[in-house]
């Protein structure tokens with residue numbers, strides 16, 4: 743069973759690279775950010791913003807997340823929220839959940855359960871987020887911190903949202919990426935690699951080269967285990 747843990751800031755390429763790496767290896771894929779987003783969506787729907795009330799919402803909810811890299815989906819109380827959790831409202835309010843320690847503990851427990859079940863079932867899993875290499879799965883077989891210069895990440899996200907990274911679209915995206923990283927940095931540490939974690943700087947490499955670099959680190963770890 744192989745667990746690959748990938749952390750990094752917003753827009754660095756964690757989700758897209760992790761999914762492709764999972765596909766190529768026949769592994770499961772877990773987007774932990776989608777879990778924080780789904781619970782934030784739930785709290786927004788219910789008008790819950792008091793940190794003391796957030797954990798109760800999570801404990802009582804019926805939650806499903808697909809770990810198939812070919813088909814990503816998220817359901818909360820039987821509602822498909824795969825698209826809604828990517829809304830600007832959820833993106834700017836996700837900290838109502840991610841900044842609450844009890845809520846994090848609850849989600850981390852769920853993430854660890856999924857990691858053991860799926861890695862046993864599929865032979866491996868690629869898990870991405872902000873605290874996977876350090877808190878959720880510090881014993882993972884391969885631990886990677888993906889980085890890229892902030893302007894490069896903003897351009898990538900602008901290209902994704904607006905089709906192309908024009909001066910206007912970059913400005914519109916700047917606040918989203920930079921503000922979220924600043925807020926997220928208050929609860930998780932994803933800008934410098936912890937001891938034993940590989941740093942993969944993707945500033946000057948494209949998507950395929952990033953995937954190849956992760957595949958190389960997995961091969962390296964496999965070689966070491968033989």
Ligand SMILES: Nc1ncnc2c1ncn2[C@@H]1O[C@H](COP(=O)(O)OP(=O)(O)OP(=O)(O)O)[C@@H](O)[C@H]1O
Pocket residue numbers: 750751752753754755756757758759775898899901902944947948949950952
């Ligand atoms: N090395 C790369 N070079 C160029 N573009 C890339 C690279 N890696 C990913 N991308 C593109 O950058 C965009 C953002 O990637 P992705 O959504 O995977 O980032 P993320 O780290 O998961 O972000 P978030 O945490 O905000 O969800 C996507 O359009 C993706 O295809």
Ligand SMILES: Nc1ccn([C@H]2C[C@H](O)[C@@H](COP(=O)(O)O)O2)c(=O)n1
Pocket residue numbers: 752774775776778779836840870871872873874922926929930
């Ligand atoms: N392990 C994680 C994953 C995500 N978060 C928070 C921080 C992000 O702003 C938010 C959404 O994640 P994204 O979709 O951008 O990967 O969830 C976290 O605190 N810990």
